Amino acid sequence: MASGFFISFEGIDGAGKSSHIAPLAKALRAQGHVVTVTREPGGTALAEKLRTLLLHDEMDALTEVLLVFAARRDHLRCVIEPALARGEVVLCDRFTDATFAYQGAGRGFSPTILALLEQWVQAQPDLPDSTIRQPDVTLWFDLPPAVAAARLVDARQPDRFEALNQDFFARVAQGYADRAAQDPHRFVRLDAAQTPTAVWRQLLAALVCRGWLDEAQP
Numbered sequence: 554m555a556s557g558f559f560i561s562f563e564g565i566d567g568a569g570k571s572s573h574i575a576p577l578a579k580a581l582r583a584q585g586h587v588v589t590v591t592r593e594p595g596g597t598a599l600a601e602k603l604r605t606l607l608l609h610d611e612m613d614a615l616t617e618v619l620l621v622f623a624a625r626r627d628h629l630r631c632v633i634e635p636a637l638a639r640g641e642v643v644l645c646d647r648f649t650d651a652t653f654a655y656q657g658a659g660r661g662f663s664p665t666i667l668a669l670l671e672q673w674v675q676a677q678p679d680l681p682d683s684t685i686r687q688p689d690v691t692l693w694f695d696l697p698p699a700v701a702a703a704r705l706v707d708a709r710q711p712d713r714f715e716a717l718n719q720d721f722f723a724r725v726a727q728g729y730a731d732r733a734a735q736d737p738h739r740f741v742r743l744d745a746a747q748t749p750t751a752v753w754r755q756l757l758a759a760l761v762c763r764g765w766l767d768e769a770q771p
């Protein structure tokens with residue numbers, strides 16, 4: 554059985570993450586991997602309830618942070634860790650980098666407290682001392698906020714985050730850039746301003762060079 558790996562998809566709203574998850578799952582399955590596709594906030598019955606609250610109910614930044622990490626804890630315990638233990642590939646639409654970008658950089662919430670919660674919630678007794686569960690690779694769809702906003706105009710009804718202004722998304726984009734600079738081996742920056750086909754090629758190249766996919770792809 555192939556050993557499991559964990560890939561997260563990150564970027565501001567409208568960067569093109571969701572459009573690439575199903576095609577990547579299909580490509581991986583075609584090459585024999587068992588794939589779990591999931592998302593944050595969400596991924597379990599409890600975490601999906603918290604997602605609905607987070608996306609639609611007004612609350613302060615601390616409440617938002619606590620709900621996001623509560624959802625993550627349940628998701629890790631019930632879905633992500635069991636799938637990795639079975640040797641599956643986990644594709645997750647957002648993970649903790651989104652919390653540093655949205656609640657940290659976007660809302661101005663303390664990165665020190667976020668880092669503490671990250672250590673606490675993602676602690677892994679099975680991993681070596683002080684190692685926490687993180688994605689093996691984070692595909693970062695990097696796109697200027699103005700381009701993302703233009704893409705979303707006709708695409709869907711905005712949720713509580715998508716309705717925020719360009720200044721907020723400029724801070725979130727910077728938050729992702731800072732997080733990527735802190736962990737350059739985990740982050741793969743994709744130029745998400747390119748055509749969908751060109752973005753897909755960048756994404757495939759990142760997996761092929763890690764030996765997770767064979768070269769031959771449609």
Ligand SMILES: Nc1ncnc2c1ncn2[C@@H]1O[C@H](COP(=O)(O)OP(=O)(O)O)[C@@H](O)[C@H]1O
Pocket residue numbers: 564565566567568569570571572573694704705708745746747748749750752
């Ligand atoms: N490379 C691209 N160029 C132009 N439009 C795109 C591209 N990637 C995605 N889109 C469109 O932009 C919108 C947002 O894409 P989506 O995948 O839902 O983004 P996200 O999941 O990051 O919010 C959708 O209408 C999608 O069809």
Ligand SMILES: Cc1cn([C@H]2C[C@H](O)[C@@H](COP(=O)(O)OP(=O)(O)O)O2)c(=O)[nH]c1=O
Pocket residue numbers: 566567571592593594621646647648649651652653655656712714715
């Ligand atoms: C995971 C996570 C998401 N979010 C926000 C970012 C998004 O605006 C929203 C939902 O993410 P997403 O699933 O990308 O929304 P959609 O399906 O509409 O594309 O939640 C946070 O603020 N913090 C987090 O930790």
